[in-house]
Amino acid sequence: MKKFLRAVRREYGLYLIFLVPLVWYIIFMYAPMYGLQIAFKRYNARLGIWGSPWVGFMYFRQFFDSYYFKDLIVNTLVLNVYQMALGFPVPILLALIINEIRYRPLQKAIQNITYIPYFLSIVVIVSMLKLFSNPDYGLFNKIVTTFGGTSADYFAKVGAFRSLYVFSGVWQNMGFNSVIYIAALSAIDPQLYEAASIDGASRLMKIVHISIPQILPTIVILFIMRIGSLMNVGFEKVLLMQNNVNMEVSDVISTFIYRNGIQKGQMSYSAAVGIFNSIINLILLVGANRITRRLGETSLW
Amino acid sequence: MNTAINNRHNRVRQSSGDRVFDFVVTLIGVLIMLIVLIPLIFVLSASFSDPDLVLRGKVLLIPKGITFRAYTLVFENRDIWIGYRNTVFYTVAGTAINILLTIMAAYPLSRKEMTGRRFFTLVVLFTMYFNGGLIPTYLLVRNLGMYNTAWAILIPSAISTYNLIVAKSFFEQSIPQELYESARLDGCGSLRTLISIVLPLSKAILAVLVLYYGVAHWNAYFNSLIYLRDTSKHPLQVVLRNILLLGQTEQMGSNDVGMGEKIKMVEAIKYSVIVVSSVPILLLYPLAQRYFVSGVMIGAVKG
Numbered sequence: 256m257k258k259f260l261r262a263v264r265r266e267y268g269l270y271l272i273f274l275v276p277l278v279w280y281i282i283f284m285y286a287p288m289y290g291l292q293i294a295f296k297r298y299n300a301r302l303g304i305w306g307s308p309w310v311g312f313m314y315f316r317q318f319f320d321s322y323y324f325k326d327l328i329v330n331t332l333v334l335n336v337y338q339m340a341l342g343f344p345v346p347i348l349l350a351l352i353i354n355e356i357r358y359r360p361l362q363k364a365i366q367n368i369t370y371i372p373y374f375l376s377i378v379v380i381v382s383m384l385k386l387f388s389n390p391d392y393g394l395f396n397k398i399v400t401t402f403g404g405t406s407a408d409y410f411a412k413v414g415a416f417r418s419l420y421v422f423s424g425v426w427q428n429m430g431f432n433s434v435i436y437i438a439a440l441s442a443i444d445p446q447l448y449e450a451a452s453i454d455g456a457s458r459l460m461k462i463v464h465i466s467i468p469q470i471l472p473t474i475v476i477l478f479i480m481r482i483g484s485l486m487n488v489g490f491e492k493v494l495l496m497q498n499n500v501n502m503e504v505s506d507v508i509s510t511f512i513y514r515n516g517i518q519k520g521q522m523s524y525s526a527a528v529g530i531f532n533s534i535i536n537l538i539l540l541v542g543a544n545r546i547t548r549r550l551g552e553t554s555l556w
Numbered sequence: 557m558n559t560a561i562n563n564r565h566n567r568v569r570q571s572s573g574d575r576v577f578d579f580v581v582t583l584i585g586v587l588i589m590l591i592v593l594i595p596l597i598f599v600l601s602a603s604f605s606d607p608d609l610v611l612r613g614k615v616l617l618i619p620k621g622i623t624f625r626a627y628t629l630v631f632e633n634r635d636i637w638i639g640y641r642n643t644v645f646y647t648v649a650g651t652a653i654n655i656l657l658t659i660m661a662a663y664p665l666s667r668k669e670m671t672g673r674r675f676f677t678l679v680v681l682f683t684m685y686f687n688g689g690l691i692p693t694y695l696l697v698r699n700l701g702m703y704n705t706a707w708a709i710l711i712p713s714a715i716s717t718y719n720l721i722v723a724k725s726f727f728e729q730s731i732p733q734e735l736y737e738s739a740r741l742d743g744c745g746s747l748r749t750l751i752s753i754v755l756p757l758s759k760a761i762l763a764v765l766v767l768y769y770g771v772a773h774w775n776a777y778f779n780s781l782i783y784l785r786d787t788s789k790h791p792l793q794v795v796l797r798n799i800l801l802l803g804q805t806e807q808m809g810s811n812d813v814g815m816g817e818k819i820k821m822v823e824a825i826k827y828s829v830i831v832v833s834s835v836p837i838l839l840l841y842p843l844a845q846r847y848f849v850s851g852v853m854i855g856a857v858k859g
Binding site for chain 2: 258259261262263265266268269270271272273275276277279280282283284285286287288289290291293303304349352353355356357358361362364365368369370371372374375376377378379381382383385386387391392394397426430431434435438457458459483490491494495509512513516517522525526529530532533536537540
């Protein structure tokens with residue numbers, strides 16, 4: 256502590272500069288954590304967070320006992336696991352493909368074009384999904400009917416919600432998410448490939464035995480980080496895609512919190528659900544990190 | 557972008573198996589490119605085409621019966637203009653605040669002279685893994701009296717911890733310690749060092765931050781949805797949501813056209829609204845993609 260105070264006196268300029276963002280973090284990041292106590296209180300706007308009476312774990316029990324508890328968890332997990340199953344490997348595959356293309360202009364073109372959708376807003380992406388799903392003239396249905404299928408309004412179909420969500424996400428993000436792997440691939444020592452060629456390895460063998468093992472640490476780190484947000488779906492997108500028809504599969508924990516908290520004003524109850532969600536995330540993150548560390552691979556900490 | 561992609565290993569003589577491999581890889585690459593491009597081209601050509609032909613499914617990749625009527629209607633719409641103006645304001649003011657605060661946090665945390673920076677970094681990093689979440693933040697913003705003001709859009713999202721870490725890593729890696737030492741010998745204070753030595757050397761990271769934050773502001777809708785009540789304050793994305801997803805297009809189109817005609821125009825307008833709202837970001841794209849990529853690289857070094 257003494258050492259710290261001496262440093263503050265010596266480098267007061269640095270601490271002074273840091274003061275403003277520190278105050279911001281305290282107000283906008285740590286105060287809401289403190290505000291989470293409303294999950295254990297019966298929040299009353301007039302009494303405020305501090306003055307509202309304690310109710311213990313009442314809201315947590317209410318959530319666990321509710322009939323929609325299981326559905327919400329299942330919806331959240333299924334949507335996320337589905338998204339991860341496709342959204343995680345596709346950028347890796349894309350990076351490997353881009354890395355293997357020998358014709359430079361094509362390589363550049365694929366890279367630059369696959370980034371474009373990343374810049375579109377979620378509102379635009381969801382609107383495109385809706386327009387393309389139009390049964391009469393939407394792009395999806397034109398493609399489906401070309402291949403002999405029957406057209407349908409996919410946007411309003413319960414069974415199509417998850418696939419629309421996941422595939423549009425992959426379409427939008429694969430280019431951008433592949434950047435990091437392309438960088439990792441380009442950092443591999445070319446001698447490894449040369450040696451393998453001399454030993455008579457085919458290109459596929461070189462991918463399997465050199466490229467993939469070499470970028471594995473990057474893959475592991477990104478995988479752990481992804482696991483840590485397994486319960487966080489792209490909330491804003493789900494909210495935009497939600498409608499009365501697909502509610503039974505599209506209602507996830509975060510949209511539930513939004514609807515009950517912001518729209519219906521059940522602040523304490525929603526905050527309790529939020530805490531539950533965060534804790535599961537934290538457990539998953541720590542767990543994933545521990546497992547990968549035990550396997551002797553890279554870990555986050 | 558300058559990714560030195562490994563091609564050298566392929567120079568060695570090719571077997572026929574490798575030639576097949578080459579063909580397959582190129583084919584997949586081209587296919588992926590088409591999958592990304594076709595929806596984009598379709599929206600663009602539909603926005604310029606005769607709505608009648610679009611509705612009958614005649615338009616695919618080439619605009620047919622070219623007309624600018626949909627665009628004229630979009631630009632006659634007051635909400636779109638108001639949304640545009642608000643979004644430009646939120647993007648410019650918001651990004652300025654973002655940059656200022658992010659640098660003010662990242663620079664001190666990158667300096668070895670700052671005792672306790674490990675602790676402060678932890679304070680910052682912790683919020684990436686755990687935070688109060690939607691409800692307490694919403695209550696806070698209301699209690700601070702920011703509800704239904706521009707502050708609610710500008711201040712609660714003033715720092716993205718991820719971007720802060722990217723900036724911090726950049727400072728640590730690209731500003732040599734000797735520079736700080738000589739600045740000190742010349743009698744430069746911390747602030748002076750930041751402004752006249754560090755920032756001029758950090759144009760790359762500034763560009764990355766401007767783009768990350770700028771794009772995020774341009775595309776954001778959720779905070780406006782929950783914090784802004786007055787439609788006169790809504791940004792473009794909320795206006796878009798109303799028009800495209802909630803179907804609020806009644807006020808569009810002049811009254812002298814019939815009902816059938818109106819329905820057609822409503823659909824045609826949707827495509828042009830998408831184009832009009834995305835063009836500014838896409839114009840930025842050639843510049844943006846270069847810096848976006850370098851941002852990912854800097855961030856990747858120390859995630």
